[in-house]
Amino acid sequence: MKAFNILTVVLALFVGGLLLTSCGDEAAANNPNNTPTSESQETTTPPTQSEVASASSINLAELDSMKNNIENLKKQVCESTDRIDKYENEIKNLKEQESGIKLYLLISLAVGIISLVIAIVSFVKASKFNKRLNKHGNDIYNLKQSSDSRFAPVSRQNASDDFYQLKSRLKILEDEVKALKRPKSPSYDDRISPYIPKQPSAPVPIVESKKGYFGQPAQADRGYFKSFLTTRDSEARFSAEEKNNVANFEPLLSSRAELETMLHTDAAKLAVDFQGCSLQEATQATVVKPGVAKFEGNRWYITQKALVALTR
Incomplete structure (x- = not known):
């Protein structure tokens, strides 16, 4: 410039x-x-x-x-x-x-980088917190399931059978004791007991177990199945084995679709208790203990839920 x-x-x-x-x-x-000089020489007149x-x-x-x-x-x-x-x-x-x-x-740029770092740190902390929350939720759920299964009602069919057997044996022993306490007759004829032909005992009918299926459970005053299915159809959700109006049942888990149906149906929880991971994370299921249903009236009432272990 x-x-x-x-x-x-x-x-x-x-x-x-x-x-x-x-x-x-x-x-x-x-x-x-x-x-010019010539002009000055020629004209010598001075200027005015x-x-x-x-x-x-x-x-x-x-x-x-x-x-x-x-x-x-x-x-x-x-x-x-x-x-x-x-x-x-x-x-x-x-x-x-x-x-x-x-x-x-x-x-x-510096503010943007700092914001990005803060967002990444917040996301990592949130993911860790979510994992811990899911873990605590699973622990609480497992404790609840274990407490429910611990205090669940136990079938009394076997106990009642043992009671009747003991009662019959006790009656036989009482009859034998009474026979020994009877006074003996002095006569020889009286000492010889008359021959009484033994009546053939009636054969005890053998009740065979019957296999079938249960559909989706329903809720009344307690959970129940409407009917015992002899053939498997689209309504079948549980396999069952019935004997003396008592049926042991297990959920059908042979396919992925059956597992998804059981996990995402609220009615299934009336007949099944879960342990292990949460329902949202479960990819596999194993039956730990079958459930028990008893026929009363025209319904199969659930007296004990089946226990299923879930894994990721």
Whole structure:
């Protein structure tokens, strides 16, 4: 910019010099003293006062115009200098704005990186918290299932059979004791007991177990199955083996679809207790203990739920 200012001043001085030179030439041409020698020799008449006055007025007018031109050039130079300063200030402001924008971009980038790091740390902590929450939920569920299975009602069919057997044996022993306590007769005939043919005992009917299926359990005052199915159809959800109006049942888990149906059906929980992982994470299931249902009236009431272990 300084070089441009110097060049402008030099150019202005050069133009002013040209104007002064041209004015000097014109003054010399109008001066009668510069006429050729021959003419001065031929005409020796001196110039009049009017001619000298007119020449002086012409020179003053040209000098005034030159001064005006120089003043105009100075004004133009000053205006050019002002514009140059203005442009320099604008360029300086633009550079300052550019540096401010760069600083703003750096600050924004730093804030973005910090926000990303905070988001990643928060996500990791949330995932760990969710895992711990699921683990505690599974532990609570397993404790609940174990407590339910511990205090679940036990079938009394075997206990009642043992009771009746003991009762019958006790009656036989009482009869034998009474027979021994009877007084003996002194006569020989009385001592000989008459022959009494032994009545053939009636054959005890053998009740065979019957295999079948149960559908989806329902809820009344307690869980129950509506009917005992002899053939497997689309409604079958449990395999069962019935004997003396008591049936042991297990959930059907031979396919993935049957497992999904059991896990996502609320009615299945009336007949099945789960242990292991949560229902949402389970991919495999194993029957640990079959359930028990007893026929009463026209329904099969669930007296003991089946226990199923779930694994991921």
